Amino acid sequence: MSAAQGVLDRLVTGDRTALARAITWAESADPRFRAVLTGANERVGRGWRVGITGPPGAGKSTLTNELISAHRAAERSVGVLAVDPSSPFTGGALLGDRIRMDGRTSDEGVFIRSMASRGSHGGIARATVDAVDAMDAFGLEELLIETVGVGQAEYDVVGAADTVLVVLCPGAGDGVQALKSGILEVADVLCVNKADLSGAERLAADLEEAVSLRDVEPHGGWVTPVVSCSAGTSEGIEDVLAALSLHRTWLEDGRLEAHREARRLAQVHRALAEAVDRELWEAFGWRERAVRLLADGAAHYDVVADLIEELRVQTRTAAGGGASER
Amino acid sequence: MTERRIRVLIGKPGLDGHDRGAKTVASVLRDHGMEVVYTGLHQTPAMIAEAAAQEDVDVVGLSLLSGAHMALFPRVRDELTARGKGDVLLVGGGIIPHDDMDSLEGDGFAKLFGPGTPTTDIATWIQEEMEKRFEREGEEA
Numbered sequence: 001m002s003a004a005q006g007v008l009d010r011l012v013t014g015d016r017t018a019l020a021r022a023i024t025w026a027e028s029a030d031p032r033f034r035a036v037l038t039g040a041n042e043r044v045g046r047g048w049r050v051g052i053t054g055p056p057g058a059g060k061s062t063l064t065n066e067l068i069s070a071h072r073a074a075e076r077s078v079g080v081l082a083v084d085p086s087s088p089f090t091g092g093a094l095l096g097d098r099i100r101m102d103g104r105t106s107d108e109g110v111f112i113r114s115m116a117s118r119g120s121h122g123g124i125a126r127a128t129v130d131a132v133d134a135m136d137a138f139g140l141e142e143l144l145i146e147t148v149g150v151g152q153a154e155y156d157v158v159g160a161a162d163t164v165l166v167v168l169c170p171g172a173g174d175g176v177q178a179l180k181s182g183i184l185e186v187a188d189v190l191c192v193n194k195a196d197l198s199g200a201e202r203l204a205a206d207l208e209e210a211v212s213l214r215d216v217e218p219h220g221g222w223v224t225p226v227v228s229c230s231a232g233t234s235e236g237i238e239d240v241l242a243a244l245s246l247h248r249t250w251l252e253d254g255r256l257e258a259h260r261e262a263r264r265l266a267q268v269h270r271a272l273a274e275a276v277d278r279e280l281w282e283a284f285g286w287r288e289r290a291v292r293l294l295a296d297g298a299a300h301y302d303v304v305a306d307l308i309e310e311l312r313v314q315t316r317t318a319a320g321g322g323a324s325e326r
Numbered sequence: 327m328t329e330r331r332i333r334v335l336i337g338k339p340g341l342d343g344h345d346r347g348a349k350t351v352a353s354v355l356r357d358h359g360m361e362v363v364y365t366g367l368h369q370t371p372a373m374i375a376e377a378a379a380q381e382d383v384d385v386v387g388l389s390l391l392s393g394a395h396m397a398l399f400p401r402v403r404d405e406l407t408a409r410g411k412g413d414v415l416l417v418g419g420g421i422i423p424h425d426d427m428d429s430l431e432g433d434g435f436a437k438l439f440g441p442g443t444p445t446t447d448i449a450t451w452i453q454e455e456m457e458k459r460f461e462r463e464g465e466e467a
């Protein structure tokens with residue numbers, strides 16, 4: 001029996017170390033992950049995925065911890081995938097989200113995994129969706145994806161989640177910042193955390209206003225609710241849960257299939273882009289060709305045009321069978 | 327073709343309330359390109375082992391200044407083994423007398439680092455050890 005088959009068998013029978021190993025394979029682009037996921041594919045899609053994003057320090061992890069508690073109280077199992085940034089210089093990372101979810105480590109119904117962003121710039125890692133798929137196949141019901149602290153333009157989590165929860169807090173810019181950054185558009189639910197601090201009410205009012213001024217609803221008729229809470233003191237969590245649950249009901253009312261199909265398609269597109277890049281750039285010798293052309297003084301657009309032309313010629317040759325071979 | 331990175335968990339078992347040392351080591355390991363999960367203060371051996379299992383780390387580093395290492399370190403090792411993680415590279419550091427270091431090293435710990443060990447040496451040691459392990463795994467695969 002292959003190692004992948006062993007992990008697959010153990011994954012579907014609830015062995016947590018098998019889930020942990022599958023995620024490691026996903027992260028390290030180990031081909032065994034593909035074998036595991038293929039085997040578990042029909043088990044994927046049962047969990048509900050909530051992406052939790054927002055600026056650094058807004059309270060994403062603290063709120064995640066509160067959401068875990070609430071789901072556990074309702075006897076739902078929970079998987080958490082928490083992403084922190086990798087250093088662009090050394091590639092190392094300090095993964096600290098877990099500290100805020102400390103009390104949950106010994107709970108059998110909770111599985112928490114930290115992940116470094118490893119050169120991805122969209123707020124999640126290349127392997128994040130794969131890892132959440134593995135948690136889903138394992139049978140975890142509530143799947144929470146915490147992104148790295150985002151700035152103004154890192155919203156890949158939209159393509160990874162059913163519901164996107166944006167967490168903001170007073171002191172990290174006003175409503176104008178939020179308007180500018182596009183964070184309002186990605187939010188299915190907007191949450192002002194740290195309601196115990198001054199400025200929270202103002203921020204919530206600004207956000208309400210911004211949402212109501214919107215000319216085009218980015219989510220096909222869903223009106224983004226604004227809720228406030230204090231994750232640090234466990235206050236207002238039920239309002240956050242209620243808003244999340246409303247969005248879920250709304251999606252499940254005939255909209256979920258299209259939503260998930262778009263997600264799966266994006267997954268294919270991304271994996272394909274990676275595979276094509278790997279095949280052509282390394283295996284097909286494009287890197288050497290590019291090096292040669294650059295050394296001959298070509299501008300980079302010309303190098304790209306040359307490579308694409310080469311690809312066209314090759315595909316035509318392949319399509320025309322052996323006939324056109326020189 | 328895999329993109330393996332060294333994953334480390336730094337844990338502080340027991341009641342000792344000083345985590346400066348642990349944080350320093352965590353950030354130096356990060357600077358050496360490792361991915362470091364830091365779990366914070368006041369962890370039970372079971373919590374450290376369970377986190378190590380979920381995170382599927384290659385290395386577990388324990389830090390303890392309270393003097394309770396002979397009671398706590400072996401318990402972490404047992405909890406790791408109980409979760410099928412007996413094969414992690416297990417290291418420790420803190421204020422630990424030489425005799426205790428020897429006895430732990432003969433007892434499931436790969437290496438104990440005494441007080442004053444330059445953190446860079448710790449990082450280099452882990453890197454070299456993990457390179458050997460990754461190489462061995464590569465041969466087996």
Ligand SMILES: Nc1nc2c(ncn2[C@@H]2O[C@H](COP(=O)(O)OP(=O)(O)OP(=O)(O)O)[C@@H](O)[C@H]2O)c(=O)[nH]1
Nearest residue numbers: 055056057058059060061062149194230231232233
């Ligand atoms: N006053 C107040 N502080 C809070 C609240 N929630 C979280 N905090 C504090 O805010 C800080 C950041 O909280 P985290 O939960 O780590 O924030 P985060 O968004 O996960 O941070 P990153 O993952 O680093 O981007 C911590 O010091 C928390 O204790 C709250 O409701 N009120």
Ligand SMILES: [Mg+2]
Nearest residue numbers: 060061097146
């Ligand atoms: Mg966090």
